[in-house]
Amino acid sequence: MPFIQPGRGDVHVDRPLTNLSLGFLQDQDMFVADKVFPNIPVGNRSDEYFTYDRGEFNRDEMEERAPGTQSAGSGYTIGTDNYSAKVYAFHKDIHDQVRNNADPAISLEREATDFVTHKALIKRENLWVTNYFTAGDPGDTWTFDVDGDGTPSAGSFDPTDAANNQKQFWNVASSTPIEDVREGKRFVQSITGFRPNVMTVGRGVFDALLDHPDIVGRIDRGQTSGTALVARQTLAALFELDEILIMDAIQNTANKGATNAHTFIGGDNALLSYRPPAPGLMTPSAGYTFSWTGHLGATSAGSRIKRFRMEAEASDRVEIEMAFDQKLVSADLGYFFGGMLS
Numbered sequence: 392m393p394f395i396q397p398g399r400g401d402v403h404v405d406r407p408l409t410n411l412s413l414g415f416l417q418d419q420d421m422f423v424a425d426k427v428f429p430n431i432p433v434g435n436r437s438d439e440y441f442t443y444d445r446g447e448f449n450r451d452e453m454e455e456r457a458p459g460t461q462s463a464g465s466g467y468t469i470g471t472d473n474y475s476a477k478v479y480a481f482h483k484d485i486h487d488q489v490r491n492n493a494d495p496a497i498s499l500e501r502e503a504t505d506f507v508t509h510k511a512l513i514k515r516e517n518l519w520v521t522n523y524f525t526a527g528d529p530g531d532t533w534t535f536d537v538d539g540d541g542t543p544s545a546g547s548f549d550p551t552d553a554a555n556n557q558k559q560f561w562n563v564a565s566s567t568p569i570e571d572v573r574e575g576k577r578f579v580q581s582i583t584g585f586r587p588n589v590m591t592v593g594r595g596v597f598d599a600l601l602d603h604p605d606i607v608g609r610i611d612r613g614q615t616s617g618t619a620l621v622a623r624q625t626l627a628a629l630f631e632l633d634e635i636l637i638m639d640a641i642q643n644t645a646n647k648g649a650t651n652a653h654t655f656i657g658g659d660n661a662l663l664s665y666r667p668p669a670p671g672l673m674t675p676s677a678g679y680t681f682s683w684t685g686h687l688g689a690t691s692a693g694s695r696i697k698r699f700r701m702e703a704e705a706s707d708r709v710e711i712e713m714a715f716d717q718k719l720v721s722a723d724l725g726y727f728f729g730g731m732l733s
Contacts, residue, residue: 424519526729
């Protein structure tokens with residue numbers, strides 16, 4: 392075979408591209424904790440807020456008034472509750488020797504900022520799931536709590552009774568997710584006067600609902616051609632909800648150095664809850680996220696990023712702090728479906 396000059400290695404030396412790198416940062420819209428529990432920026436790390444007894448407002452106490460007599464009257468009780476924001480922190484160090492030897496495609500400060508921000512979002516999502524989106528016995532978190540089951544109990548249904556709170560898995564064709572959601576909304580409204588308007592679901596649960604024959608059948612309305620497409624908006628309309636939030640964020644549960652073990656943070660659960668159009672006085676919600684903005688430089692989400700010198704390590708440190716309290720305001724304003732896939 393003839394020797395050809397110049398060869399490929401003589402005219403080009405492989406080096407990293409300056410206009411392309413591969414990273415796996417998740418879109419921030421995939422994280423939903425602050426959407427389920429609306430964010431309230433607060434100037435103090437801890438404080439109190441007023442609460443009202445809804446029973447006093449919902450009692451029928453008006454009476455017919457006879458001539459020359461006083462009207463019937465009553466009052467209501469004002470109580471208080473409180474929040475206390477915890478400060479979470481994480482950092483990434485940029486060593487001088489690494490920076491000074493970095494290729495043009497590497498932007499160490501920007502990448503470190505993205506890295507620590509991503510860690511903060513995963514932490515906040517995980518905290519919310521651990522406290523408010525994990526299957527357990529009824530009454531542990533939410534007043535109404537049901538469990539997915541292959542053979543639901545035949546007794547009288549009660550979402551506050553662990554022994555008789557089962558619903559058919561939603562990925563089983565004979566299940567009734569439309570009726571289950573409608574029933575859940577009715578239970579919440581019956582004791583609060585507020586009808587849940589948001590449903591938060593794990594990705595697997597959402598995909599199962601998209602393919603459920605009852606849902607597809609109601610959306611295609613008997614059409615004989617074309618494809619019946621079930622999107623998030625149409626599913627929300629079918630359930631008569633303002634919004635469906637899909638927990639698309641993932642996490643790696645493996646220890647550093649071990650084989651990656653990625654999984655959805657939200658699991659196979661669903662939550663019906665009431666969320667007001669905007670926080671305000673005498674405005675209930677299933678929960679609120681109190682974010683401490685009084686921390687110097689903090690954003691409305693209670694986060695701040697600092698860059699400072701670590702001379703002893705010959706490094707610069709990029710550090711994020713996030714201060715918040717995900718507060719369950721009313722357990723009665725939520726209806727939880729735990730483990731709804733077989």
